[in-house]
Amino acid sequence: MLVPTSVFQLAAVLLLMLPGIVYTAVRRRLVGPTPEDQAFSVRLTRALAVSVVFDIAYVLIAGPWLVDLLSPRPGSNDALSGLTNRPRVAAAVALLLLIVVPTAIAALGQLRLRKPLLGERPLALAPVYHPTPSAWDQAALERGGAFVRVFTEDGHWVGGWLGAGAYVSTYPQPRDLFIDEEWKLGPAGDFLERVPDSLGVFVPLTGKERVAWISAPADQTTPPRLPVHRRLLSRLWARWRRRRGRHTPAS
Incomplete structure (x- = not known):
């Protein structure tokens, strides 16, 4: 060249x-x-x-x-x-x-x-394809500030709250999802409680998963928090388990 x-x-x-x-x-x-x-x-x-x-x-x-x-x-x-x-x-x-x-x-x-109707102009742009390459690119980027749950290919529920730290990859990159606040989900996909000390969960999407977004209640702009005593107990329990794991010799 x-x-x-x-x-x-x-x-x-x-x-x-x-x-x-x-x-x-x-x-x-x-x-x-x-x-x-x-x-x-x-x-x-x-x-x-x-x-x-x-x-x-x-x-x-x-x-x-x-x-x-x-x-x-x-x-x-x-x-x-x-x-x-x-x-x-x-x-x-x-x-x-x-x-x-x-x-x-x-x-x-x-x-x-075109034949103008009420308030319409006789000339208009006629796009053939939507500029968004896929339905995922159109929907996923507009679903911040909501709960999301994913039914994975192996039959498990994964989900949580999409907050300011969440991230969604779109075209041309492979689809995946980072949920910045993971929640425990029941067998039917219902949200039970947030995972203690959660720093987020990464969910790769290969195409066979089902993704659902659920809006928060009208009077709620942030996800509900666990009671104070339960948060303290869960943090103490997590720290004790981490320390015990460091001092426990491998079998």
Whole structure:
């Protein structure tokens, strides 16, 4: 692969590639990720093809003027003297041709005519795909401040409170869930009590689990806490077990 070694070569590469990259990025933002967008080679090929179309159109419309702008000034040995002598014009042209025009074309390509109803406009964007890649990405990120329970593949319930320290991984990473406050669950998935001294639990999701979110009571913004005496007893019991484990020789 050839790497640009001069400012002129770098500018040529940007002129060739950037319009297509901007166009495909804006279109993907408006339409949403299509199945073929998951392959980088497809996105790169599409961006290159679109850039070629834009470059040909620019040459047909304003070719002589662009050549004059890019040509060296008479008596100058600097290949970029045409740009450096008029930096504001060069910057405005670059902004227009590389950013504004591809963005506008991508947006106009998604406009659809429709029969306007009450209060509606005759033109509207018509996305083909939702920009969120999956239902999990849409739902999981909006379920903070609630209880969650997961019925695992091996038939066990895991759950707790999704607080400020919870974390959910989404596309393109494998799905998993960090519950920052673990709770004990009954056989039917009912929440019994919080696990003493819980620092959280990590739950990997392979696709066969069932995940349910349960809102807290209306008058409750934080999970209910155990009574003070039970919290103290549970902490003392946990410390005693840890110390006993350190002093008990392995069998």
